[in-house]
Amino acid sequence: MGRETKIGIQDARHLAAKQNVENPKNGSLMNAEPALERDLPEILALQRLAFECEARALNDWTIQPMTETLEELRQEFFAGPVLKICEPENGRIIASIRAHEENGTLHLAKLIVHPEFRRRGLASQLLREIQTRIPHRRIELFTRADNAGNVALYLSAGFRIFLEKDFTENLRMAYFEKTAEETDALE
Numbered sequence: 001m002g003r004e005t006k007i008g009i010q011d012a013r014h015l016a017a018k019q020n021v022e023n024p025k026n027g028s029l030m031n032a033e034p035a036l037e038r039d040l041p042e043i044l045a046l047q048r049l050a051f052e053c054e055a056r057a058l059n060d061w062t063i064q065p066m067t068e069t070l071e072e073l074r075q076e077f078f079a080g081p082v083l084k085i086c087e088p089e090n091g092r093i094i095a096s097i098r099a100h101e102e103n104g105t106l107h108l109a110k111l112i113v114h115p116e117f118r119r120r121g122l123a124s125q126l127l128r129e130i131q132t133r134i135p136h137r138r139i140e141l142f143t144r145a146d147n148a149g150n151v152a153l154y155l156s157a158g159f160r161i162f163l164e165k166d167f168t169e170n171l172r173m174a175y176f177e178k179t180a181e182e183t184d185a186l187e
Contacts (some may be wrong), residue, residue, distance in 0.1 A: 014060065016118060022077075023054050025165065028089070030085045030086065030087065030088055030094070030122065030125075031085070032083045032084070032085050032125060032126055032129040032130075033083065033084060033085075033086075034081060034082070034084075035077070035082040035083060035084040035093075035096065037074070039082075039093060040070060040073050040074060040083060041083065042092075042093045043073065043082065043093060043096050043112075044068065044070055044073050045113060046093055046094070046095075046096060046112055047065050047068065047073075047096075047110060047112050048065070048066055049115065050065075050112035050113060050114065050115065051063065051065040051066055051112070052066075052114075054144065057144070057147075058144075058170060058171060059170075065110065066097060069076065074086055075100075075101070076098050076109070076110075077176065078108075079080070079100045080098065080099045080100030080101060080134070081098070081099055081130070081133060082097070082098045082099075082130055083096060083097050083130055083133075084096045085122055085125065085126065087117075088098060092176060094113065094114040094117045094122065095113040095114065095117065095122040095125075095126055096110065096111075096112050096126070097109075097110065097111045097112070097126040097127070097129075097130050098110045099130050099134060101134055101135070101136055104136060104137035104138060105136065105137070105138045105139070105141070106130075106134050106136035106138070106139045106140070107129070107132070107139075107140050107141070108130060108140070109141070110140040111123055111126060111127065111141075123153055123156060124153065124156075127153075127157050128157075134157060136180055137179065137180050138177060138178070138179050138180065139159070139177065139178045139179075139180075140155065140175065140176065140177050141159070141175075141176050142173050142174060142175045143173070143174055143175065143176075144171065144173060145164050145172040145173060145174040146172065146175070151174060154176045157178075158178050159176035159177060159178045160176065160177060161174050161175065161176055162175055162176070162177045163175040166181060
């Protein structure tokens, strides 16, 4: 599989289990809902804020989430649903996810949470919500292979790694999948 990642699968499973213990479902009043076209500028700003840590880790501020335009986001918006979670007190968007279905596969992308609201179960909530809203046979998503937090989140949500691929000397991506039957079994 090429060069080794900085995190092993056993380490990621340990982190996933730990994440479940430290972050129990808390009955949050913040509900996921469909984003509207007028939300896109705010979602794009949140995306750039949320991906700053990835750009910093890669020492590359030209990664797609940092350079995506509003028009490109608008095209993604019309290709499939975009969900958001807003802060109840002021309506500010603090988390979002995008998806589109292609040939029975639900492709998830840009799962973002405002840095001040991380580790509160919002990413898990969005993952669950998006899976129940779109018919699919399979779900696929990807993340940087050495992003321990993301790897742990996806493993704890029942995904499994089916591919790791080097894009550059410093960038290895992990691709995750889950079948619809596996989605149903977790509910």
